[in-house]
Amino acid sequence: DIQMTQSPSSVSASVGDRVTITCRASQGISSWLAWYQQKPGKAPKLLIYAASSLQSGVPSRFSGSGSGTDFTLTISSLQPEDFATYYCQQANSFRALTFGGGTKVEIK
Amino acid sequence: EVQLVESGGVVVQPGGSLRLSCAASGFTFDDYAMHWVRQAPGKGLEWVSLISWDGGSTYYADSVKGRFTISRDNSKNSLYLQMNSLRAEDTALYYCAKDIGSSWNYFDYWGQGTLVTVSS
Secondary structure, three states: OOOOEEEEOEEEEEEEEOEEEEEOOOOEEEEEEEEEEEEOOOOOOOEEEEEOOOOOOOOOOEEEEOOOOEEEEEEEOOHHOOOOOOEEEEEEOOOOOOOOEEEEEEEE | OEEEEEEEOOEEEOOOEEEEEEEEEOOOHHHOOOOEEEEOOOOOOEEEEEEEEOOEEEOOOOOOOOOOEEEOOOOOOOEEEEOOOOOOHOOOOEEEEEEEEOOOEEEEEEEOOOOEEOOO
């Protein structure tokens, strides 16, 4: 199976900060990558798919980049509602879809 | 409005069986692949299974292969997960998730989840 490694596991940031989360795949996955946001007690929400395509209704401060094995989720100006846990997910191998371990974005 | 409502989660003993259901509405159910994704308490997300739009193709995580069976009834807009030989490590919140397309393998809508607890 393809392993997805996220870093950092947690980050403390202030409102207005630029936040970058990294996801690395154990083998090349082209652009088959998504990013999700999950708040406590809620289901995950799709933010980005195909590495850089913004899901409908998601604010433009979220952006994704990368291809192959290295990917990045960037929040350009952190808002109060963005404090949550973020997961990457590879969609390259439909026989074994896998998620990263998650990155918790906390208030500084 | 897309809605996914899971049901069937209970406390079950190790070795037991359970069937989860997911009722879908607000979209053309048989146009989309569907998935089950689970989350153990306090842990991350784990994909469990995928079924194609017509039920003709199914895929499973290694951790559940041979024990779980995914199915769908397009006439009832419903998705199912038959879970056999349950283990303590299957304890989790089980989400039903809609694929973004026929099988793009991204999840654009999720249910609220149903909790399965495997314990004696």
